[in-house]
Amino acid sequence: MEKYENIIIGFGKGGKTLAKTLAAKGQSVLVIEKSQRMYGGTCINIGCIPSKSLILNGEKKLDFVTAVEHKEKLTKMLRNKNYHMIADEATGVVLDGTARFISDHILEVTLPDSTKMQVEGEKIFINTGALPIILPIAGLAQSKYLLDSTSAMDQEKLPETLVIIGSGYIGLEFASMFASYGSKVIVLDAHTEFIPREDDDISEMIYRDLTNAGIEFHLGVTVDQVVDKDATVEISFTENGEMKKVVADKVLAATGRKPNTAELGLENTTISVDDRGAIVVNDLLQTTAKDVWAIGDVKGGLQFTYISLDDYRIILDQLIGEKKRRVSDREVVPYSVFITPPLSNVGLTEKEARKKGIAYKLFKFMSAGVPKAQVLEDPKGIFKVLVDPETNQILGASIYAEESHEVINLIALAMKGKLPYTLLRDHIYSHPTMSEALNDVLK
Structure with missing residues (x-):
């Protein structure tokens, strides 16, 4: 040995x-x-x-x-x-x-x-x-049309219609991606609230933007059965007490x-x-x-x-x-969800701060006001930053905007260093960039 x-x-x-x-x-x-x-x-x-x-x-x-x-x-x-x-x-x-x-x-x-x-x-x-977790839905694990997060990226042909079970972050990334290639994407989820961890205003924006991109959502549903047909898969689900069916080329399990x-x-x-x-x-x-x-x-x-x-x-x-x-x-950990535009977070959301009774000062700024967002031709989204009113240190930030995955690291670094938000507010940034939005967001 x-x-x-x-x-x-x-x-x-x-x-x-x-x-x-x-x-x-x-x-x-x-x-x-x-x-x-x-x-x-x-x-x-x-x-x-x-x-x-x-x-x-x-x-x-x-x-x-x-x-x-x-x-x-x-x-x-x-x-x-x-x-x-x-x-x-x-x-x-x-x-x-x-x-x-x-x-x-x-x-x-x-x-x-x-x-x-x-x-x-x-x-x-x-x-x-x-x-990947495959839920115990009748016929799902046995379906020859079942995809997980691995096999979904190895398809030799674009699914004309794709059903995604799960509207968590992984499910949303795949929904956004396949829709961008032209698939008809239908998302089924048991939860009635859409991405509940996020602030309501951001969740509503993302839901609207993804819906406008052609993605169809069914929330608060129970997926009952998956049945393979000759060249398609039929997914049965219950919505508001009514049995419904959708037919797709593939079904993607994105349930954690x-x-x-x-x-x-x-x-x-x-x-x-x-x-x-x-x-x-x-x-x-x-x-x-x-x-x-x-x-x-x-x-x-x-x-x-x-x-x-x-x-x-x-x-x-x-x-x-x-x-x-x-x-x-390891207290300050940012994360990003790569929908279009991406959503990025670090620290507390406004929803969490309210729930915990933490005092905060809120700064909000629409992405449409950022010149770089206009250059990129995608002005959708919002910047939200929470600041401690006593220390001026940043408590958290949520950014739904182009290149948010880059900007969030700058904010996380300031949080880790316990720097006042005014340092980011008054910093000289190169132009045009998404990070220079902090000059306006934090006014």
Whole structure:
């Protein structure tokens, strides 16, 4: 049985970066990945990068098949780069196979030819990510027309009609993207309130804009059954007590993701999981087993590649750093939803501030007043910034506007540094940019 100083299960962002760093320092590192198409992890293969490539090319009105080819070329290049990032290190090894714990530090790996081998690691890092949730709707899991967030981006032909189950952020990104290519998109969701986390005024704007883009929404419905026909799929749902049916080329399940732990053999270890299957970790990302850590989506919580990267920083700081970093330090985390235009948030929304009874001063500005938005020919949206009336520090921001995913990072940095909002208000920005809107938003 081969022994390694470090074994990383899964090729995700945090794990691969840790592998590269430790191998570069001469430590032996084994990265186990069950799929060659996942070298580099979720983000570059089936998540952020390919979806944003397709979204961007949809906005450019590129043909769907051509856009998929562009996406595949991009991800193939990144996969190759990531493989060699580890494999080319003298002490780095990439092993194709599926890992299962035999004990806390011994793994059984099933290789592509079905043979098995065992490996032992002094330190083990679980980095297996998350999987799409397929709801127990009659006929859904068995449908040959079922798509998830991975297969949706690998279609050889644009669906003429696409039904999306779920109007969460992932569902909305796919709805916006497929509509931009010309698909008729129908969204079904059990919730009566549209993106309820967001402020009502922003939710209403997004709903209106997506509807105007041709997307059809049915909220507060129960999806009852999915039945395959000869070349289509029929989805039955109940809306306001009335049974309805829609026929589509494909049905996309966008109802969330769950930690990928079911096949890890954790029952053979002292590693604890919660009721959702997420690995339980402490403030240092340590599991309940000594010298075993969890990185990224597999531990639950925010499912962003930049969270996984920060997990890497926390773990590396323990191994060879100052031992100061903690998960609890991670208070300011922005996120973006890549609809058109994108929605970005950091900190408190106005809805949350009201619910918590937190005093705030609100700044609002319509995107139409920003010259760059007019240049980009998409003036839809709004800027909202909440400020503490006593300290002048920013409590949170919601931006539904072009390039909001860039501007939100500037605001997050100011929040992290506990800077007064007036610094952003009075700053000299280049022109024309979306960030210069802060001169007007924060007046």
